[in-house]
Amino acid sequence: MSYRKLPGHRRGFLYGASLWLAPDHILAVKSLRFREEYQRFYLRDIQAIVVATRPRFHLSTRAGAIGALWLAVLIAALNRAPWVPAVMSAAAIALLLAWFYVSYARSCSCRIYTAVSRAELPSIYRTWTARQFLAELEPLIRQVQGVLPADWAERIEDRPIGPRPKAAPLAAGGSVAPAAAPAARSRTPASDIFVASLLGGAALQFFALHSMTRMVEWTWYALAFIEIAGAVAIFVQHHRGILRAGMQRLAITALILTGVLYYVRQILAGVAMGNRPALPDFAMLATFPGYLMLRQVNAGISLVLGLVGVALALIPESDTP
């Protein structure tokens, strides 16, 4: 079956969403990095589409790319002219203000109703996209369903629109509702080990800030390995519905920061050792100001992430979605 792209595409760092048109239905696609989930809304079944204006502070991959481009230009042009910092600061402020204005005043949410479902369409989150979407879809639905009579508002007075509330009793002969899935937990032994490795890494960096030895270095490597293993276990447990999304996001953040800091550390070690083909002399590295600052930053980040992990683990399981 061939699909045609409809207006609107949510490009997130972790998941995306888009809408596609088939001859008789709309396909809502939710992309979760390595999996796509599909939901179909047949044109003959759609009862209503509601667009509600409300703030949506979404950071898309496109916004991330613009930020990266700004950073690249800044790095390339920083020492070329005296006016560069002022111009780049003004550009950054203008970009931030534009994003804030669009997110606050030109954003919306979009819901679609059928007799048995009510669904959010995450890909429609800007008002101009919603207008394009409705302009394209309304004629197609009217072509399938016809036109509403003039007195439609009166005729639906005593009629429920959309799915019935869950609390409503089932009609005679209705099937038994499936049992609710067990709620995901806010902590597991794997997440506890992961958080402990973050806090342990922070403590090690703080206490051994000025006494850099090979022993400390290898202990730090071991903690990094535990952190990576813990993060992988967290991904698996979240995928199986055992662990909540917050801890998974923390693991992703920690892994990305670990990777970035690893590279910065390697570059600094290379500079300090003058590209000699030998393992770095840790005593010499400890005296290198940039390296010391990097270890402080690393310790600070690990501490903050560890505390966030503790907070996430302590949140009562009924308080978070």
Place this chain on the structure above:
Amino acid sequence: MPLPKWELGAGDVATCTSCGSANRVAAFPAILAPHSAPAHAEAALDGEAACYDHPSKRAVAACHQCGRFVCRLCSIDSGNETWCPSCVAAGAGRAQSANLETSRMLYDSMALILPLISLLFYPLTLIAAPASLVLSTVAWSRPLGLVRPNRWRFVAAILISLTEICLWTLGIVYLLSGRFREAR
């Protein structure tokens, strides 16, 4: 949750009385369609076709895949076709239509992201690049996402993995040849 009536009160655009947001409502004739009653299969009378799974119930259609008669309870409609529960459960023939799929694994994305994300911690590329190459080869013929038209991610994954493997090979050869020179 059903659609609140206040959203339809103004016809086209309504303002929420609690948060003040402007809601634009596009309503369609399906809103007036009577709610379908729960399916009740009727008893079959003498001489009438009966359901294959419920011999006492009247058949209302025949399965487009296997031809078995189905009662109203058993008939599964999709598009212009009717199927029996057995064919749908077994994914037989045309009942294995893409219409019934609710999710797909994206092996091409997996294969592409492996050699790229491992660059964050480059020693991992030693494992990730061959893994991506194997995954690309094994999963090449598996179905892509419903709205993905081609396999460019697989091609990119293979090229990147091969590049990383070549770089590792060159590095290892260079190191070993240096050792040999030092030994002589």
